Amino acid sequence: MILKLFIATILTGIISGFFIVFYAFLIEFFKTLFFMGDPFKTIATLPTWYLYAVPTIAIFIVNYIVSQDKNAREYGVNEIAQSIIENKMTISLHSLFLKIFASTLSLASGFNVGTEGPSASIGAMIAYHIHRVFKFPIMLVKVMISIGASSGIAAIFVSPITGISFAVETIAHQFVKQYVGYLILASLLAFGISVNFLVPIIFFHSNGKSLDYTYLIFSILFIPFITIFIYIYLFLKKRLLNLINIEIIHNFPKYRNIFFSFIGGGVIGTILLIEPHGAFSGHKLVEFLINNSSHISLITIFVLLFLRIIGTTFSIYANAVGGLFIPLMSIGALVGYSYAELLNLLLSFHLQPFFFAAIGAAVFMGVIMKLPLTAVILALETSFDYSVVISTGVVVVIVSYLVELNFTINPKDVTRAKA
Numbered sequence: 001m002i003l004k005l006f007i008a009t010i011l012t013g014i015i016s017g018f019f020i021v022f023y024a025f026l027i028e029f030f031k032t033l034f035f036m037g038d039p040f041k042t043i044a045t046l047p048t049w050y051l052y053a054v055p056t057i058a059i060f061i062v063n064y065i066v067s068q069d070k071n072a073r074e075y076g077v078n079e080i081a082q083s084i085i086e087n088k089m090t091i092s093l094h095s096l097f098l099k100i101f102a103s104t105l106s107l108a109s110g111f112n113v114g115t116e117g118p119s120a121s122i123g124a125m126i127a128y129h130i131h132r133v134f135k136f137p138i139m140l141v142k143v144m145i146s147i148g149a150s151s152g153i154a155a156i157f158v159s160p161i162t163g164i165s166f167a168v169e170t171i172a173h174q175f176v177k178q179y180v181g182y183l184i185l186a187s188l189l190a191f192g193i194s195v196n197f198l199v200p201i202i203f204f205h206s207n208g209k210s211l212d213y214t215y216l217i218f219s220i221l222f223i224p225f226i227t228i229f230i231y232i233y234l235f236l237k238k239r240l241l242n243l244i245n246i247e248i249i250h251n252f253p254k255y256r257n258i259f260f261s262f263i264g265g266g267v268i269g270t271i272l273l274i275e276p277h278g279a280f281s282g283h284k285l286v287e288f289l290i291n292n293s294s295h296i297s298l299i300t301i302f303v304l305l306f307l308r309i310i311g312t313t314f315s316i317y318a319n320a321v322g323g324l325f326i327p328l329m330s331i332g333a334l335v336g337y338s339y340a341e342l343l344n345l346l347l348s349f350h351l352q353p354f355f356f357a358a359i360g361a362a363v364f365m366g367v368i369m370k371l372p373l374t375a376v377i378l379a380l381e382t383s384f385d386y387s388v389v390i391s392t393g394v395v396v397v398i399v400s401y402l403v404e405l406n407f408t409i410n411p412k413d414v415t416r417a418k419a
Contacts, residue, residue, distance in 0.1 A: 005136075020193075058111075102321040147186045151186040157200070290333060293354070336353070
């Protein structure tokens with residue numbers, strides 16, 4: 001049985017790796033198709049009406065898919081956790097294909113969502129079918145689903161340890177002691193495939209194992225600054241937009257998705273028109289902020305920050321299908337970058353903004369998604385810098401406490417609008 005489980009784990013990791021690469025390439029293909037090339041280069045040449053039409057039509061199609069199969073609206077990670085609890089696969093193969101297509105349309109048309117949810121579903125479904133092929137006992141369904149989901153996440157993040165940590169904190173915590181070895185094996189194999197085709201987020205300015213206490217001190221001062229922006233994000237999502245959502249459902253229940261499709265398409269279209277980097281998942285934006293050594297104007301940073309907060313929250317309410325791992329990182333990176341630049345401007349300091357961009361990216365994601373361990377491991381794996389890692393750990397814990405004084409964050413509600 002152990003030998004068969006090892007073989008099944010290896011197959012799950014390898015097959016998941018290739019499927020995730022295909023999913024990522026599919027998104028890039030549709031993005032290039034929709035915007036007639038690299039959107040960051042072509043959007044300026046496209047007519048205004050077209051920039052509004054692409055996200056609006058795409059989200060209408062996504063909402064039609066959701067109306068036909070409610071499982072397509074779910075975001076994968078919570079589904080997989082439920083599958084583990086119920087000891088069965090709660091999503092069908094048909095629903096998975098619809099989810100992938102809806103996610104591809106959402107991401108390629110500019111909505112601020114990520115890829116971890118559908119990726120977890122892809123890996124879990126592959127593992128589930130391998131479980132059936134090997135005719136494992138029912139008791140191993142939970143194990144295989146966990147292995148598959150973690151391999152899918154590790155592949156799409158192109159970051160094995162972060163992917164493993166994410167899976168452990170969200171879906172596989174029940175199996176850490178007994179089966180974590182299989183989870184690690186599948187995740188590393190899937191990463192080994194994806195790293196040859198996809199691009200990981202890497203911090204190029206690492207000081208390694210030397211600890212700069214200056215950055216640790218200013219990271220503590222960073223706590224109220226990033227807490228304010230997390231409050232703004234949560235207020236917009238959990239209070240303001242949720243209030244609008246409830247009013248629409250109360251008065252026009254049949255037209256809720258139509259209303260938010262128009263609003264969502266209009267918001268994303270406007271963002272594409274103002275600044276394309278304010279749209280899409282934010283992967284390239286995070287890479288740029290944590291590795292750019294040249295000066296970026298504060299006006300540009302705050303415009304992008306505002307657009308990404310608005311775009312991410314409206315993407316959720318418009319039913320765009322995908323996760324929020326990378327979109328939240330992009331907001332946090334902008335917050336961190338702006339913090340350092342403000343101190344440099346107002347107090348004539350010489351702080352490197354990309355350090356705080358790296359810290360902010362991990363902290364913002366870790367607090368909103370309630371993944372503090374993943375935030376610290378993300379900082380470690382992307383930067384290999386003690387200054388970044390220790391600062392991230394201190395800030396994410398304290399900010400999580402401050403945020404929960406006024407907001408109740410339920411992981412199940414992170415990537416969806418309250419109904």
